Amino acid sequence: VLCHSKHMILKRRESRNMLRLHVLVLLLSSISTQCLAMDYRYFVAGGVCAATSHGITTPIDVIKTKMQAEPENYKDGILASGIKVVKTEGPGALLGGLGPTVVGYGIEGACKFGCYEVLKPVLRGVIDDQTVAYVVASIAAGAIASLLLCPMESTRIRIVTDKDYADKGLIGGLPKLIREEGFIELFGGFSAMLAKQVPYTMAKQVSFDIFAALLYSLLKDSENDLKFIVSVTAAAAASILACMFSQPGDMILTETYKGKQPGGFVEVLNKIWGRGGLRAFFVGTDARLIHVGSIITSQLVIYDIVKQLLGLPATGSH
DSSP, X not given: OHHHHHHHHHXXXXXXXXXXXXXXXXXXXXXXXXXXXXXXXXXXXXXXXXHHHHHHTHHHHHHHHHHHHOTTTSOSOHHHXXXXXXXHHOGGGGGTTHHHHHHHHHHHHHHHHHHHHHXXXXXXXXXXXXXXXXXXXXXXXXXHHHHHHHHHHHHHHHHHHOGGXXXXXXXXXXXXXXXXXXXXXXXXXXXHHHHHHHHHHIXXXXXXXXXXXXXXXXXXGGTTTSHHHHHHHHHHHHHHHHHHHHHHHHHHHHHHHSSSSOXXXXXXXXXXXXXXXXXXXXXXXXXXXXXXXXXXXXXXXXXXXXXXXXXXOOTTOO
16 A cells, blocks of 8 residues: 555656646747747847937936935935036036946847747746736846846946046946956846846836737727827836836945945845835935936837837737
8 A cells, every 4th residue: 555655646746747847848849939930120129219218318317326326415306416416527427327328228128128029928828817927028038138237237337436437438447347346246236136127127018018008908999090199108107117116126236336346135235224224225216217207208119119110010009
């Protein structure tokens, strides 16, 4: 009887393992099929919209980063902080980190939007709930983008917060950072990057899909005439969610990279918490609402326009 029971347990375990293997094979097969049929247009549209939107909002990003990195010096709001930056460092300081921003977010946007669009149908095939499938796709895309963005973001933050890097662009700043701290240290803030990018990507991509689809369902008879309005409205709503979801992660990221060496994740959390508890994670939110709102609204609208110019349907319209 004992031998029979052991045999049955082994058999059930083997059946479960075979089932898991079967599911894994199906998933890998689906991913490989999608990769072979990967549409480069999503990557092009994502790269163009991210580089453009982040580039044109660089001055706001500089002020926001200053407010987060030096709250004792920049505590009077975004307008007063901007004036102070110009007075103390000159107008050119508002374009600090422009090179890393455009290059970094161009690459990041291409991968984020492209991977998200590629993974959606793959995960939809193995996850019944569409929203859950989209959330998982956005988390994966955000993680991939985070890895690629680390070197550029560490350079950008250093240019804005460290006087030794203030006059360095991407071409001067990145090699200097590698010489002084090593290539591996460029990824020292990967956990912090994940803390920002995953919630940001999830809230932005998924909510834009849902809001756009909802608006198109309400405007069935005139959807072709209102595509631009749908894109702007859905993008504006998505920007608010993305900003609030990722604000603590953005604060962690700035604190991680503002020093000479990236701080440990738990160490950084404790340091921010010690400055005022939960409220300290939302320093610079007003500047970031304007900054992120501008970025996401313009980014998603540009994304939809470029997609349609390349022959793809508008988000939520199919």
